[in-house]
Amino acid sequence: MSVLQVENLVCGYKPKKPIINGVSFSVDEGEFVGIVGPNGSGKTTLLRAIIGLLKAQKGTIKVSNQPVGELERREVARRVAFIPQMMEPVDGFTVEDLVLLGRTPYFGRFFFETEKDYAAVDWAIDELKIDKLRDRSVTKLSGGEFQRVAIARAVAQEPRVLLLDEPTTHLDLRFQVKICKLLWKLRRNRAVVSTFHDLNLASRHCSKLILMKKGELIAEGPPGEVVTPENIWKAYRIKAAVKKNPNTKKAKYVMLP
């Protein structure tokens, strides 16, 4: 079942200079999609368009078959959650306070949190295994801990699609893998779409890759089909060999001298 459809999307910050130039793809429920490509290929811009921070100049974006452009902001927020590369930790907030912010699209004007909201927060905290951090101040967390809290906030939002912008960039190796495994688990009953800087990391953990260059989609499919020497040359202008990990059967590129 398709939860996210992007059709012929054209968007950018200036009307005459689009950054995304006619991109189409579709994401099914249960998929973990990695968007990869060189710097400036429009990965982040694509995410910003999907969440509605950037208006589409042409084309449509549909979440659960509803065009995002026709939905109210609150309705979009109930369907898609966004985790930016760097979120500001709010001084004076505990982890629980921050996760509760994810319930914002469900609060009414005159009514605030209900038992259902607390349940969603407990569930998100449980899902991300951050129960021990619950009462800690968010300014006193490590990078990896804070990233998990940021994801818990988005999970509490109960979205159909979870969007992440380079969630592993500021993390050490151990946390990079940990976050990827977590996202793999979180893909169930929804879809996870994340940009990645590290092609091999994305190839190892995602169920599908989207390779972009200069605002266009140049390859799409299972990691084994996307990570090929030809595609790497097309996207990055780098000569590489591709090996298959005998255990995981995942494709991995190695740069050639």
Next chain:
Amino acid sequence: MVNKRNKIKGGIITLSLIVLLALAMFFSLFLGSVFVSPGDLWGSEILWQIRLPRVILAALVGLMLSVSGVVLQGILRNPLADPYILGISAGGAVGAAISLAIGSHFLVIWVGSIPITAFIFALLAVFIVYELSKSAGKTSSETLILAGVALSAFCAAILALIIIVTGSLQSIYFWLLGSLSSANWNNVITIVPAALIGGGVAYFYSKELNALLLGEEMATTLGVDVENTRLILIGVASLMTAAAVSVSGLIGFVGLIIPHWVRLIIGPNHRALIPQAALSGMLFMVVADTFARTVLSPMEIPIGIIMALVGAPFFLYLLRRRRMENS
């Protein structure tokens, strides 16, 4: 957005603030520049026509200035925002002075005209300062403060000009100093709606203000209409500031001191911050005004002077702390 444990803590603090406020208001009725024995007080004109409206007015002004501070700090995403520092109070004072000057000369005065012109000029002031200082969705502290200072100086000049031209030194001069000495029931009735609307709207926008703690873009992805929220909340802050200015003149720093103090105790969550800043502002103002009218009895110090004496050093301290944090 209050988690369960904070609800209990918040409840205790709210309750103690209400008790303290009631006590402060009660005792301040017995104090004043004229001594009246408690036995004679009941039924005296001093209690019903002078002290009671004054105490209530002080509380309302404290509420409005303090909540305006919280709202402005939240919406401008800047902890140094305050209606006085941003020049909103000065803008409102110019509006009030113009209304008063025209009223006394052309006899077109009516009950609502002073707060309404004050409101229009306060709005004008906040939009000038805001437009000048915003960049990339944030407001730069430096521009915000500088624009506020320049605007305040400009407004002070206009006020001085009005004073000279109309010769109504007595009635306008108190705006420059800030005082509750002209309190009466009429004033109280005039500003009650502004306090109720302003406080209520601010409280019911606390989820938006909380989401804004994460930045404008994150707030947008959480379903907040940032542009709309900003318009409404800046309007509400200007309304409250203008209402406060039109009855009490330029009282500064309340919107800075109280929100910071309350934030230190209960944290940045607006669901608790707004009601508790409102109560603390009321309490603070009632106590400060009692002090203002008794300490040099029978003379009275304008409360604006006391606030500046306490508030300006506090502002400088905040400025210094921010600089230390940034470096």
